[in-house]
Amino acid sequence: MxxxxxxxxxxxxxxxxxxHMKCDCGAVSSLTQSAYVEGESRARMPCATCGEEIHYGPAVAAIRDEDDAALGSSDLNSFAWYHTSTQPDWPSQKYAEQFAEDVRWTDRPFGPTRESFIASQTSKALHVGTYEAAIENMLRRMDDxxxxxxxxxxxxxxxxxDSNLLNPGFRDENHEVASDISVHELDExxxxxxxxxxxxxxxxxxxxAIRPRSVAAVQRIAIPLPDLSADIDASAIAAALEETKTVVLERADSVARLGLNLREVNAMALGLRSDRGGVAKKHKAIERRYYAQWRELEEALADRCLPNVGALVRRNFIDAIMQRRTDDVDAFVTQYRxxxxxxxxxxxxxxxLVTTPWRVVTSGA
Ligand SMILES: [Zn+2]
Structure with a gap:
């Protein structure tokens, strides 16, 4: 340092x-995240300009702000960029080396050759974006x-x-998958x-999408921060919390009672065996209550913890955090917050983050 x-x-x-969504006529129409989520099964909206129907979704997403500060001649080096990673030393100088070592003894198909696989995986460009993009990217990774x-x-x-060496305007991820951009492509x-x-x-x-050597320095924190929680009025979720604990116990009891017969019960529920005593039916009803109640708790938490978050991001958040659900309900709520x-x-x-020391990245990569 x-x-x-x-x-x-x-x-x-x-x-x-x-x-913002593009119409075939060239105009852009906007819709709220709530409208996006509510109408998603059909995903149609009228164009605000020509009235024709737009089949909305990622394929026709448009830039949010035509005057985005990252467009045109602005100096991109003057902005704070963000990235989330599971690597504690991103951008790791040793990544390529480590990756090659990790797959060295792996017995799996690698495409044409092991070397070309390693080369393609380790020569990918790095990605940086806004704070929000970095957080949403983490949510997607947690879920997917x-x-x-x-x-x-x-x-x-x-x-x-080098601000003189940027693509004009922007590449549209609708047409070319930006996550696959390689260092080789930047070179070319x-x-x-x-x-x-x-x-x-x-x-x-x-x-x-950048080369590793374009990173001058980074600041880093582990997230989430253990001492920072979304505000919540405990009494507002008390009922949902108690009910969740009740169904968690109820399901655990049912599973324990069924013991080794659980597989059989699943076969009964699928109609592969007869469920004479109604055992499977009863267990499945408990399971349904269990999942419905978890969903209710998660929505109740989102109402309190995510007041300034649109419906689409909120849904992605819930999908991501569900992956960390355990039957310790209090621990889950702490984690959620x-x-x-x-x-x-x-x-x-x-x-x-801005108070943490900078780690200067040497331009070896
Ligand atoms: Zn139109």
Whole structure:
């Protein structure tokens, strides 16, 4: 550490944003996150300009702000960029080495060759975006990518890009999957970074695909912060909490009673065996109550903990946090509130992050 510091400009979009969708006529119409979620099964909206129907979704998502500060000639190095990772030393100099070591003895298909697999996996560009994009990316990973129980780190990133070597405008993730951009591609295009439009998280914002060596320095905190929780009025959720504890016990009793017969009960519930005594029927009713009650608790918590979060982000949050559910209901609520604080109290989280020391990244990569 050489005491470096970087004076970076913050941008703040929050989690309560509207979504912008493109019509075939070229115009852009906006819809709220609630409307997006409520109408999702059909996913149709009228174009505000021509009245034709737009089939909305990631495929037609448009930039949220035509005057986005990350567009045009602004100096991208002057902004604070964010990233979430399960790696405690991102961007790790040893990543390629470690990755090769990890798969060295793995007996699995690698595509053409083991070497090409390693090369393709370790030459991927790094991605940085807004605070909100980084948090939403973590939620997606918690839900989708086997990282339900992983420790995540939030990084604040200072860049050293060559501002003359950027793609004009932005790449549209609708057409080209930006997450697959490789360092090789940046080299070929003689680009320092590729600006691209996010269509799946922090929809409509711009992120950057960069080379590891474009990271000048990072600040880091482990998230969530153990001493920061979303506010909650305990009495407001007391009933839901008690009811959840009751159904958790009820289900545990039922499972214990059935013991080794549980598999048989599942076969009965599927109609593969006859359920003469109604045992399976009874157990499944308990299970239904159990899951419905958990859902109710999670929604009750979201009402209190996520007041400034749009319906789409809120749903993604619940899907992600469900992966960490255990039958210790109080522990789950504590965990829920600390993750929720990353969204509800982003100002406090950032304030904590900016006081951590910078780790300068040497440009070896
Ligand atoms: Zn139109």
């Amino acid at each position: 050489n005491g470096s510091s970087y004076d970076l400009a913050e941008r703040e979009d929050g989690f309560q944003y509207d979504l 990518q086997d990282d339900g129980a992983s420790q995540f780190y939030l990084y604040r990133v200072a860049l050293r890009l 295009g003689d680009l320092s970074a590729v600006r691209y439009l996010n269509v799946r998280e922090a929809v409509g914002t711009l992120s950057l 600390s993750y929720a604080a990353l969204l509800a109290h982003s100002d406090l989280v950032r304030a904590r």
